[in-house]
Amino acid sequence: MSTRFTKWLAGAVLGATAMVGATAGAKAEDTIKVGVLHSLSGTMAISETTLKDVMLMLIEEQNKKGGVLGMKLEPVVVDPASDWPLFAEKARELISVNKVSAVFGCWTSVSRKSVLPVFEELDSILFYPVQYEGEESSRNIFYTGAAPNQQAIPAVDYLMEEEGVERWVLAGTDYVYPRTTNKILEAYLKAKGVAADDIMINYTPFGHSDWQTIVADIKKFGSAGKKTAVVSTINGDANVPFYKELANQGIAATDIPVVAFSVGEEELAGLDTSNLVGHLAAWNYFMSVDTPENAEFIEKWQAFTENPKRVSNDPMEAHVIGFNMWVKAVEKAGTTDPDAVIDALIGVSVPNLSGGYSTMMPNHHITKPVLIGEIEADGQFNIVSQTSGLIMGDEWSDYLEGSKDLISDWRAPLSCGNFNVATGKCGGSGE
Amino acid sequence: MMRSLFLRCLRPLAAPVLAAVMAAAFVLAGLMAAAPAARADAAGDALALFASKSYDDIEKGIADLAASGHPQAIDILSALGDRRLHVAGDAIVFEDAAGTWHDALTGAALDGEPAGAKAVRANNRIRRAVDAALGQLTLMSADAGKRYDAALSVFKSRDQASLPLVRSALETEQDGKVKRALQQALAALTLYGDADETAKLEAIDVIADMGNQDALATLVGVPEPTPAMAEAISSAQDAIESSLAIWSGVQSVYYGISLGSVLLLAAIGLAITFGVMGVINMAHGEMVMIGAYTTFMVQEVIRNSAPFLFDYSLAIALPLAFLVAGAVGVAIERGIIRFLYGRPLETLLATFGLSLVLQQAVRTIFGPTNREVGNPSWMSGAFDLGGLTLTYNRMWIIVFAFVVLAILMVVLRRTAFGLQMRAVTQNRRMAGSMGIRTNWVDSLTFGLGSGVAGIAGVALSQIDNVSPNLGQGYIIDSFMVVVFGGVGNLWGTLVGALTLGITNKLLEPVAGAVLGKIIVLVALVLFIQRKPRGLFPQKGRAVER
Amino acid sequence: MITKRIFGNDRLTLWFLGILFGVLALVAVLNLATTPDSAFHVPTYAVALMGKYLCYAILALSIDLVWGYVGILSLGHGAFFALGGYAMGMYLMRQIGPRGVYGDPILPDFMVFLNWKELPWYWLGFDNFFFAMFMVALVPALLAFVFGYLAFRSRVTGVYLSIITQAMTYALLLAFFRNDMGFGGNNGLTDFKDLLGFNLQTDGMRVTLFVSSGILLAACYLLCRWITLSRFGKVLIAIRDAESRTRFMGYRVEGYKVAAFTLSGIMAGLAGALYVPQVGIINPGEFAPQNSIEAVVWVAVGGRGTLVGAAIGAIVVNLGKTLFTGWLPDLWLFALGGLFVFVTLLMPKGILGTVPQLLEMARNRRAQNAVAEKAPDAPPSADAPKGAGE
Structure with missing residues (x-):
């Protein structure tokens, strides 16, 4: 009896193995495949599902225009389920099994760190659309979100100049993006003459929900006779209880403004914003940007999702820019071969949604304007400041000990992601 | 200056x-x-x-x-x-x-x-x-x-x-x-x-x-003080600071009570399903989530058709959440749990599976993003009491938690249903021979526990995210509270919740939020190894169940 | 005699090991000896995937040893797995040497950008492979021993034990998330380059890791089998079924339980150590209580107390996960959750207990006259799990 069963079992195992392998076999030669690597389930589904939809819309639009190089684009969507090892596994599947020409995906830093070796090993292209902590430059990754200097530093400058802030609370979730951003900001503020006593740094765990103590501390810190502001790198889910507690303890934006780097239109959709009016966010795009490009995009997006209330946000714009850059680079190179496209991408310039052009720089980061918005009662942002020019993403922060001498330039002959200008060698700051 | x-x-x-x-x-x-x-x-x-x-x-x-x-x-x-x-x-x-x-x-x-x-x-x-x-x-x-x-x-x-x-x-x-x-x-x-x-x-x-x-x-910011003024300011400052220091101690305790009341609310339903019935209900958090989503639905209807009722939305949501979560609870008991009595570890696995299904169901119906649940005007804002700033939502939640606890106590101790419930859980066969419909009591008890979790969801919707992950955040804490307090004892749950809440809040300013929580967890694990049956262990035959 | 003692004479073990080694050999040959265009080629992607399943199977085996045979339901076994993984990850980080982005010869990248000046003491020694491997076993063993000693000595059993194991892994999750701990916080350890000087990204290395996982699985299986069939194992089963009686008969129950729990922790740690180089990352997410519960469910699906069933359950569920998250991501949690409910309600003995039963029933119906004989390798009887919840 058990023999029969085990035979059956053996068949099943082998069959399944073959199935996994066999998906590799079928591939049509007349389409160009584009991978979409965003979590559709698990904790990150909240943010990433939208980006998958944006990619599907962009690909559909491009196909209406006739595709690329005379071929249709074909999206390949997989679900890494907010599971970091699964990101690497799915990236490998996309590249080696589905043979995609480029991948658009990831949200968290850890997911990017998880797939980075895979993209370098299999030599493919990843477009990463989210603001991040910098300190990285890979030949195979193109960073279309903001580096810290494209978000944090202009926001702090704005608060200093416009609101006269002299005392700072740097509050964040305990992970690498807030840690790095706060390190950079701390160094920057000290360089601007802010005393160490006037900076308070606080870290909380993911999903922190009891903010009573911390908000009371902020209030106390803010009553030392100097104008105080909070720079928040609090992540995702923890924001809702944080803002609720702020509003309830009566901290108005006119007293202690909070500027956030991870709160956008999508996050505000789950909040009653009437008590939050005046708190700020810094991004490179807001849905309220008043340009014809943006109006057209929002119209298409709402039609595509069949939801007239659907909001747009900054990482979505990053995907729009990244996708258009890729299309342009493929056409320029005349092939989808990753090496040719990687070279062709540098210098490509496409319109962004805030009325200018974004250019891919040799360090694989792009130029962007920085916008500061204040939350309005309807969950949108009132843009109160916009940098006059475009700011280039700085991958290696000048304010960090380990990276101040590093630059990245992927053009030949340098072709190095961590060139040390002090030693003149490629390969970091070590001796 | x-x-x-x-x-x-x-x-x-x-x-x-x-x-x-x-x-x-x-x-x-x-x-x-x-x-x-x-x-x-x-x-x-x-x-x-x-x-x-x-x-x-x-x-x-x-x-x-x-x-x-x-x-x-x-x-x-x-x-x-x-x-x-x-x-x-x-x-x-x-x-x-x-x-x-x-x-x-x-x-x-x-x-x-x-x-x-x-x-x-x-x-x-x-x-x-x-x-x-x-x-x-x-x-x-x-x-x-x-x-x-x-x-x-x-x-x-x-x-x-x-x-x-x-x-x-x-x-x-x-x-x-x-x-x-x-x-x-x-x-x-x-x-x-x-x-x-x-x-x-x-x-x-x-x-x-x-x-x-x-x-x-x-006072700190006064420009160009003369020596006499500086002296007056510094003595005033000292006086204010020392009184504020006392108040901040009081404040930590109050915040601890507030956190404790949230834990109490989250755990109290579990104290019935787990504590009284012995069912390890891993889907307990999802009952809380169902309550929160019921609140969202009620507010949605009110916003669209009767905005003037908004201040009463929570009062309307409470009985509804109780009924909805209670009904789901009864269905779970009838459909799954009754086949697993006496096999607590299997119940754990089955209800864990159920919690995944419920989460995904909510995600499919309402979407993965947070839903907006507003604070009625009487739950918004704060007032000052001495050097304390008390927010209305937290204060009402404390009151609410105690009211729920009191009502449950009365139900368990003073009503016929409570008597039958205790009889069935203590000695099923004997209770059956005395003419109690044990199946019916089981269902209702589980329904009661789930319903109470549902009304906890109404309260938690006022301070936390209403998202499919809502329940996940409370499940471990709830089990800790019940086990720490002693299974089958509502007083234990109360003391457990308040102790954990206050300890957490007293540690937070010293050790930080993360480390504070880790210390509490480790202390709890060690405590349970000292006293495996919690603070108030059950005595008598029921223990041998 | 000895071979019989180790391999047993039951056909299930032979089949299991036979298929396992068959697959190992087949995959290794088909991956390395054929070209990617060949119809028989097994892509490297699939090799890494199967290697991962095998590590999960070892984890499931370690859970089955304590749950299926001693009645200890640990909802924190993911912690041992992750600790083993971290120990391996630390070795792999040290192997990167000056090839990190900052080029620091000693400090891993995440320490450089958090401005750490020197390696914390607990990272010392991890540049040595043998020391690291020793720690892979020692750290989970130590945690399991201390935790088990405290818990079992004070007779924390059943549900209470399950809940505090969950608290343990949850506390570790929070701790490892802290960047101040020096384990890379949420990002964990990643971007590994090589192992013992061999590049991790070559096909040969992947196949080696895959085969090692298979061999470790076989070894763990044989060890568990040997233990459960030994005198020691009989006492464990006695503890599972009637702990108090066993104690009254004079056995030091705590000692047996601690020993089994520690051994199980070591196995989980080894599984984690092989898992990390194959998936390329270790981060605190592995400590999540949900992961540990999922692992318990693999065992339940495969068949508790059967060893082979645990391994099969792990492989089947994870294969399902891979396929489902590709095809119908939205339905995956429904399927997984439904499976848990279905298995506990209708298949309490898991695949390995139920499938043969069904086959037997079918055969009996076909041949009415045939006498139904009890399978020699039948898993423990249905009422066995009752002891667990005492």
Whole structure:
């Protein structure tokens, strides 16, 4: 009896193995495949599902225009389920099994760190659309979100100049993006003459929900006779209880403004914003940007999702820019071969949604304007400041000990992601 | 001494504003006659500044408008603060609270929104200027509440231009609370103005008597104190700081009670399903989530069809959440759990599977994003009690948690159902032979536990995210509370929840939020190894179940 | 005699090991000896995937040893797995040497950008492979021993034990999330380069890791089998079924339980150590209580107390996960959750207990006259799990 069963079992195992392998076999030669690597389930589904939809819309639009190089684009969507090892596994599947020409995906830093070796090993292209902590430059990754200097530093400058802030609370979730951003900001503020006593740094765990103590501390810190502001790198889910507690303890934006780097239109959709009016966010795009490009995009997006209330946000714009850059680079190179496209991408310039052009720089980061918005009662942002020019993403922060001498330039002959200008060698700051 | 940048910006404006505000005061005191032409010009010039792109211009416009004595200055400025003030071509227009559009200069009503109207630029600095200007303009308001707010805003802005207004307001003020606020505002103005030392020393006393954070902030920033003043300030500062230190201890305990009440609410349903029935219900968190989503649905219906009921939304949601979560609970008991009695570990796995299904179901129906659940007005804001700031939502949740606990106690101890429930869980066979329908009691008990989890969800929707992950965040804590307190004992659950809450909050300022939580968890694990049955272990036969 | 003692004479073991080694050999050959265009080629992607399943199977085996045979339901076994993984990850990080982005010869990248000046003491020694491997076993063993000693000595059993194991892994999750701990916080350890000087990204290395996982699985299986069939194992089963009686008969129950729990922790740690180089990352997410519960469910699906069933359950469920998250991501949680409910309600003995039963029933119906004989390798009887919840 058990023999029969085990035979059956053996068949099943082998069959399944073959199935996994066999998906590799079928591939049509007349389409160009584009991978979409965003979590559709698990904790990150909240943010990433939208980006998958944006990619599907962009690909559909491009196909209406006739595709690329005379071929249709074909999206390949997989679900890494907010599971970091699964990101690497799915990236490998996309590249080696589905043979995609480029991948658009990831949200968290850890997911990017998880797939980075895979993209370098299999030599493919990843477009990463989210603001991040910098300190990285890979030949195979193109960073279309903001580096810290494209978000944090202009926001702090704005608060200093416009609101006269002299005392700072740097509050964040305990992970690498807030840690790095706060390190950079701390160094920057000290360089601007802010005393160490006037900076308070606080870290909380993911999903922190009891903010009573911390908000009371902020209030106390803010009553030392100097104008105080909070720079928040609090992540995702923890924001809702944080803002609720702020509003309830009566901290108005006119007293202690909070500027956030991870709160956008999508996050505000789950909040009653009437008590939050005046708190700020810094991004490179807001849905309220008043340009014809943006109006057209929002119209298409709402039609595509069949939801007239659907909001747009900054990482979505990053995907729009990244996708258009890729299309342009493929056409320029005349092939989808990753090496040719990687070279062709540098210098490509496409319109962004805030009325200018974004250019891919040799360090694989792009130029962007920085916008500061204040939350309005309807969950949108009132843009109160916009940098006059475009700011280039700085991958290696000048304010960090380990990276101040590093630059990245992927053009030949340098072709190095961590060139040390002090030693003149490629390969970091070590001796 | 450092001085706020804001003040520095306003200083050049102080003299003209002073003169003009005097005029405004006269207007508002009801002494005005026909509007002189010059005033209309001043208002017109001020309004023209609102069309500017520069915040400096707009800020000047605010001060000029307040000074111009324009009869509708208050309306226009509040419109600016709420971003209802627009520029349409050359004209400045605003939309009043009722939705009618007016021309700002003449006050004449317009038919509909003018073409090409664009909101006047405003940011926090502008809003602060608006608050300060409105503070001056409303010091004489007929409404005591408005006068109080005005006094507070003068206290905050310390705008020397308000000095004569505050003085004259003080002379006529009858309301004690407003009068005190005005005196404090006057003291702050005196300290930051150019009064002599005696006046300033008196002012220091007035402010020191406030004894709160605001007083401290005001005292710390006093410009150029004389030695005598510096001494008075530092002794006042010491006194305030030491009283604040005591209050901050009290505050930590209160926050601990508040956190404990949240834990209690989350755990109390589990104390019934797990504690009384012995069912390890890993889907307990999802019952809480169902309650929260019920609240969302109720508010959604109210928002769309009966907005006036919004303040009652929670009262409506409570019984509904109880029923919905209770019904789901009964269904789970009938469909799954009754086949697994006596096999607690299997129940654990089955209910864990169920929790995944419920989460995904909610995600599919409502989407993965957070849903907005609003605070009714009586749950919003805070009040001061001594040196404490108590927020209404947290306070009501504490009250609510205790009420729920009390009701449950009564149900368990004083009703026939409670008696049957205890009988069945203590000795099923015997209870059955006595004529109790044990199946029926099982279902209802599980339903009760789930229903209580549902109403906990209503309360938690007021302070936390309403998302499919809501329940996940509470499940481990809930089990800890029940096990720590001692299974099958509601008093134990209460003591357990409060102990964990307070310990957590006392550790937080010392060790930080993360480390504090880790310490509590480790201590808990060690405690359970010392006393495996919790704080209040059950005695007698039921233990051998 | 000895071979019989180790391999047993039951056909299930032979089949299991036979298929396992068959697959190992087949995959290794088909991956390395054929070209990617060949119809028989097994892509490297699939090799890494199967290697991962095998590590999960070892984890499931370690859970089955304590749950299926001693009645200890640990909902925190993911912690041992992750600790083993971290120990391996630390070795792999040290192997990167000056090839990190900052080029620091000693400090891993995340320490450089958090401005750490020197390696924390607990990272010392991890540049040595043998020391690291020793720690892979020692750290989970130590945690399991201390935790087990405290818990079992004070007779924390059943549900209470399950809940505090969950608290343990949850506390570790929070701790490892802290950047101040020096384990890379949420990002964990990643971007590994090589192992013992061999590049991790070559096909040969992947196949080696895959085969090692298979061999470790076989070894763990044989060890568990040997233990459960030994005198020691009989006492464990006695403890599972009637702990008090066993104690009254004079056995030091605590000692047996601690020993089994510690051994199980070591196995989980080894599984984690092989898992990390194959998936390329270790981060605190592995400590999540949900992961540990999922692992318990693999065992339940495969068949508790059967060893082979645990391994099969792990492979089947994870294969399902891979396929489902590709095809119908939205339905995956429904399927997984439904499976848990279905298995506990209708298949309490898991695949390995139920499938043969069904087959037997079918055969009996076909041949009415045949006498139903009891399978020699039948898993423990249905009422066995009752002891667990005492």
